[in-house]
Amino acid sequence: MRIYKINEIFYSLQGEGAHVGRASVFVRFAQCNLACAFCDTDFAHVAYRFDKNELESFVLALLEKERVASQPQIVFTGGEPTLQLCESEPLLNGFYRCVETNGYKVAPRWIEWVTFSPKTKPIATDNMRRANEVKILYSLFSDDEMIALARDYPDKQFFVQAIDDGQRPISHDSLILFCKKNPQFRLSLQTHKILEIR
Numbered sequence: 136m137r138i139y140k141i142n143e144i145f146y147s148l149q150g151e152g153a154h155v156g157r158a159s160v161f162v163r164f165a166q167c168n169l170a171c172a173f174c175d176t177d178f179a180h181v182a183y184r185f186d187k188n189e190l191e192s193f194v195l196a197l198l199e200k201e202r203v204a205s206q207p208q209i210v211f212t213g214g215e216p217t218l219q220l221c222e223s224e225p226l227l228n229g230f231y232r233c234v235e236t237n238g239y240k241v242a243p244r245w246i247e248w249v250t251f252s253p254k255t256k257p258i259a260t261d262n263m264r265r266a267n268e269v270k271i272l273y274s275l276f277s278d279d280e281m282i283a284l285a286r287d288y289p290d291k292q293f294f295v296q297a298i299d300d301g302q303r304p305i306s307h308d309s310l311i312l313f314c315k316k317n318p319q320f321r322l323s324l325q326t327h328k329i330l331e332i333r
C-alpha cells in the first residue's frame with residue numbers, strides 16, 4: 136500500500152475560489168515540484184506518514200471530533216498533491232473530493248472537482264481539459280494570455296487572485312479593473328486570511 140506524506144489535516148471553510156465558504160476537510164500533502172518565490176504555504180514538514188486506511192480513519196475521527204452533521208467536501212491540497220495522488224488508489228470514496236493543483240500531473244479521474252492554478256508556461260492542454268476551475272495568480276500571465284485561455288475554454292470557471300507572499304500589502308486595484316473589463320473572470324479573495332481562520 137502507498138504511504139502518503141502529509142503536512143496537515145484540518146477542518147475549516149474553503150477560503151477562495153468557486154467553493155468559497157464551504158466547510159471542507161483539508162488534506163495538505165507535503166512536497167512540491169516547484170519552488171515559487173511567492174509561496175505562502177509551509178508544505179515541507181511531514182507530520183504524518185499514512186497509508187490509505189490510516190488517512191481515512193484520521194479524517195473520520197476528525198469529523199466525529201468536530202461533531203459534523205453531514206459529509207463535508209474533502210480538499211486535497213499542498214504542496215502539490217498530484218505528486219502523491221494515484222489513479223489506482225482512490226481516497227475517501229463517498230465524499231465529494233476536490234484537488235488544488237499546479238498541474239504537475241493530471242488529477243486522477245476519481246476526483247470530483249479540479250482547481251487548476253498554473254504557475255509555469257506553457258499551460259498544458261490536458262490540465263486545462265481536466266479543470267473545473269482555473270485560478271490564475273495575477274500577474275503570472277499577461278492579460279492577453281489570460282483572455283485567450285478563457286476564450287479557448289469557455290466551459291471553465293475562471294478566477295484571478297492576487298499574489299500574497301506575506302511580505303507586501305496586497306493591492307487589488309488592477310485585478311478589479313481586469314475583472315470589470317473581462318467579466319468571464321471572477322475576483323478570488325483569500326477570505327480565510329481576511330477572517331483570520333485557517
Ligand code: SF4
Pocket residue numbers: 167168169170171173174175176178213214215237254
Ligand atoms: S506550486 Fe504552490 S505550493 Fe508549490 S511552491 Fe508554488 S505556490 Fe508553493
